[in-house]
Amino acid sequence: MENVQNLSKEASELLDLTHNNKKDLVAMLAPSFIVDFDYPEIVRMLKKLGFKYVVEVARGAEMTNSQLLALTKLHPDRKYITNPCPTIVRLIKSKYPQLLEYLAPIDSPMSATAKIVDKEWPGLKKVFIGPCLMKKFEANEDRKELNILAITFRDLQQVFDIKKIKPRALLKLRRVSKKNEFDIIGGHTRLYPISGGLAQSSGITKKLTDAEYDVISGPNNANKALSEFLSKSELKILDILNCDGGCINGPGMNSKASLDERRKRVIDFYEKK
Numbered sequence: 001m002e003n004v005q006n007l008s009k010e011a012s013e014l015l016d017l018t019h020n021n022k023k024d025l026v027a028m029l030a031p032s033f034i035v036d037f038d039y040p041e042i043v044r045m046l047k048k049l050g051f052k053y054v055v056e057v058a059r060g061a062e063m064t065n066s067q068l069l070a071l072t073k074l075h076p077d078r079k080y081i082t083n084p085c086p087t088i089v090r091l092i093k094s095k096y097p098q099l100l101e102y103l104a105p106i107d108s109p110m111s112a113t114a115k116i117v118d119k120e121w122p123g124l125k126k127v128f129i130g131p132c133l134m135k136k137f138e139a140n141e142d143r144k145e146l147n148i149l150a151i152t153f154r155d156l157q158q159v160f161d162i163k164k165i166k167p168r169a170l171l172k173l174r175r176v177s178k179k180n181e182f183d184i185i186g187g188h189t190r191l192y193p194i195s196g197g198l199a200q201s202s203g204i205t206k207k208l209t210d211a212e213y214d215v216i217s218g219p220n221n222a223n224k225a226l227s228e229f230l231s232k233s234e235l236k237i238l239d240i241l242n243c244d245g246g247c248i249n250g251p252g253m254n255s256k257a258s259l260d261e262r263r264k265r266v267i268d269f270y271e272k273k
């Protein structure tokens with residue numbers, strides 16, 4: 001049983017928000033959620049916890065893709081580094097400042113989803129739930145104006161434990177009723193948490209030649225790719241994530257499954273879209 005004292009600051013804040021329905025809450029669920037939780041059971045559990053709406057961050061990722069494609073159309077000769085990973089953004093700021101000008105000036109899927117939610121339901125409290133500890137910094141430092149509370153899947157599981165909210169045990173009990181479905185759904189971008197998901201879901205893999213885009217994950221590979229970025233004259237898009245294999249391997253996940261099993265869960269869910 002989880003103890004309130006063991007909670008992160010952000011998980012405590014969520015717990016506080018759910019007490020006495022202090023504010024209407026919107027859950028923005030990162031696409032790797034399917035590694036740690038079942039759908040649609042997770043929607044039922046979040047609504048039981050007190051969320052009014054539950055949306056897929058994969059929808060915001062569609063906006064990220066559109067913004068990147070618009071940039072490449074506007075500046076076909078420019079090189080870009082993708083920005084959804086806040087660890088990579090910080091690595092560039094601290095170790096490769098000469099590359100800052102190549103970071104694509106676009107919304108990350110979290111920020112894009114927050115904007116969609118604000119338009120749909122103005123004034124509600126947005127809670128991003130994902131696999132990433134660094135998203136807390138993106139929310140609190142980089143995109144403070146969007147007023148997002150960012151927590152991890154591990155934080156969420158701790159809050160579920162405290163509130164004694166459990167998934168229903170038998171599959172046959174999991175009736176898919178309308179109220180257990182996402183209020184805003186994603187599409188191709190459900191592939192985003194797998195390394196290369198951005199390149200594939202945006203269509204870059206078809207639009208550009210092999211030499212014009214690179215897909216990189218893992219800290220060692222990321223450092224190498226960033227140090228070689230300027231010397232690769234044909235390279236136009238560097239799709240880069242810090243965790244090995246992508247966000248499905250993020251540090252805020254509960255799963256102990258292998259990378260292959262995690263990848264399979266994301267692909268299976270993507271194919272159900």
Ligand code: SF4
Binds near residue numbers: 243
């Ligand atoms: S790759 Fe890792 S560090 Fe980067 S956004 Fe995903 S979970 Fe966070």
